[in-house]
Structures are given as structure tokens and as C-alpha cells.
Amino acid sequence: MSSSTYSSFKLACIQLSVTSDKNANLINAKSKILEASRNGAKVIVLPECFNSPYGTKYFSEYAENIPQGESVKTLSEAAKEANAFVVGGSIPERDSSGKLYNTCTVYDTKGNLIVKHRKVHLFDIDIPGIIKFQESETLSPGSSLTHFETDYGKVGIGICYDMRFPEMAMIAARKGCIAMIYPGAFNLTTGPLHWELLQRARALDNQFFVATCSPARDMTSTYHAWGHSTVTDPNGQIVATTEHEEAIIYADIVSSQRRFDLYPDISAHK
Numbered sequence: 001m002s003s004s005t006y007s008s009f010k011l012a013c014i015q016l017s018v019t020s021d022k023n024a025n026l027i028n029a030k031s032k033i034l035e036a037s038r039n040g041a042k043v044i045v046l047p048e049c050f051n052s053p054y055g056t057k058y059f060s061e062y063a064e065n066i067p068q069g070e071s072v073k074t075l076s077e078a079a080k081e082a083n084a085f086v087v088g089g090s091i092p093e094r095d096s097s098g099k100l101y102n103t104c105t106v107y108d109t110k111g112n113l114i115v116k117h118r119k120v121h122l123f124d125i126d127i128p129g130i131i132k133f134q135e136s137e138t139l140s141p142g143s144s145l146t147h148f149e150t151d152y153g154k155v156g157i158g159i160c161y162d163m164r165f166p167e168m169a170m171i172a173a174r175k176g177c178i179a180m181i182y183p184g185a186f187n188l189t190t191g192p193l194h195w196e197l198l199q200r201a202r203a204l205d206n207q208f209f210v211a212t213c214s215p216a217r218d219m220t221s222t223y224h225a226w227g228h229s230t231v232t233d234p235n236g237q238i239v240a241t242t243e244h245e246e247a248i249i250y251a252d253i254v255s256s257q258r259r260f261d262l263y264p265d266i267s268a269h270k
């Protein structure tokens, strides 16, 4: 098989109900991963902040060391049992110096943690009287871009607000990624405005698939997630989506025919 001809596979995005009970979130995440796998999914995605409510006051309490924490243990077991790649949404991570990050961990089909992505662009918004949220109050930004190999092709990772910055997706495409996956939690203000538009733009710009995976909406929590987890194809068309309740969406991902092995640096050509 050449590096440009990957087979197709089924991707699942789990729009998980996230509660303030971390253990319950982990049990629910594992059970939904196994359900998605029984339905044929080979790459399974969880939402941003799947083990904790999304809010700056929660990050420190729910934060874990990676790879020692219980969330990594659960996701590793789930990936192995499901025999699927798992893109573990994100969790609050605490590093050895005490800094906090919003971090996505990714597992192969044997349950090995193969890569982690720390959210690069922190979400700070202040629309007086409507929404104020400052990730940078408690989190530090990541400083690298993340891509990982699957049996079906290379995939890029960003987290939520990262989707607003087209360079990340463009670099992933130039590196030969067949898809960009964004665990994310937009809200009731920016969700209707930009959630779908951004992912369709990233997909169309780069002629690859884009998948977004949100937590389900909980109107009793302090942050109201938009939901609408979605998969968009390289033509910018939505191939799977949902409303805001807990759900699993599925899409068949087919690799593009572009030959990045033959034109690695187009800008160098006169």
C-alpha cells in the first residue's frame, strides 16, 4: 500500500453527558466507546473536558497527571477493549511544576497512549452581560501542533477554540493528514454563529474531513455547551450531525487522493 492510498473507516463522535461526578463520567465514556466500537467505529472521539464540568473553577480540582491519572487508565483500557483508536476529548492536566493545561490524549488499538495535544489557543471571551470565560485565568497554553498515524491515515488534533485559527488545519493538511479532529465546547452565543461555519471552512480550505465533538448540553451547569457534534467532508458538506442531547454520530471517512509525497513544498516551485 502506498503512503497516499488509505482505506476508509468509520469514525464516531460521542456527544457525552458530562456531570460533576468524575467517576461517573469515566464509566459513561468507557461504555459509550464500547458501544461505538460494537457499531463498527475504528476511530472514536470524546468531547472537550469530558471528565469534568467545563469551567475555570473546576480545572484544578479535576486535573490529573498524564499518564499517571485515572482518566488515562480508563481510556487506555477502553481503546484496547474496543480495538479502536480513541481521541480522548480533553481533560484538565497538571504537569510536574503544577501548571494546568487543557489536554487531549490519543490511544492506539492496543491501548497505548500515542500522543497528547495541549490546547494551543486559550479561549478568552468577554461580551458584557452575555458571556465571560477566561481559560487563561488558570490554564497555560500548549506550544506544539499534534498529528498522529492511524491504520487509515494521519490525523491532526486541535481543541475547540483552536479551530478558529486556520493555520493549524492548513499545516495538518500539508503534512498529509486526511482529517482534523476538534473536541470542542462552543456555547449558546458563539455556537449558532460560528461552530458549523468554522468546521466547514476548515474542511473546504484543506480538502479534508473535519470532525467536532461537543459535550451534551446541561442547562443546570455553569457553561451551556452548544452540542451539535458534526462531521464535514472535504467538499464542506455535513455528513453527520446531531442536536444537543447525548448521542453518538458516525461517518465513513475516505482518504483523499492528493499526493503530498510528490509535492511537499509547493511554494518552492517557480
Ligand SMILES: NC(=O)CCC(=O)C(=O)O
Pocket: 048, 122, 123, 159, 160, 161, 162, 164, 184, 185, 186, 187, 190, 191, 194
Ligand atoms: N471551549 C472553547 O474553546 C470554546 C470556544 C468558543 O466557544 C468559540 O467561540 O471559539
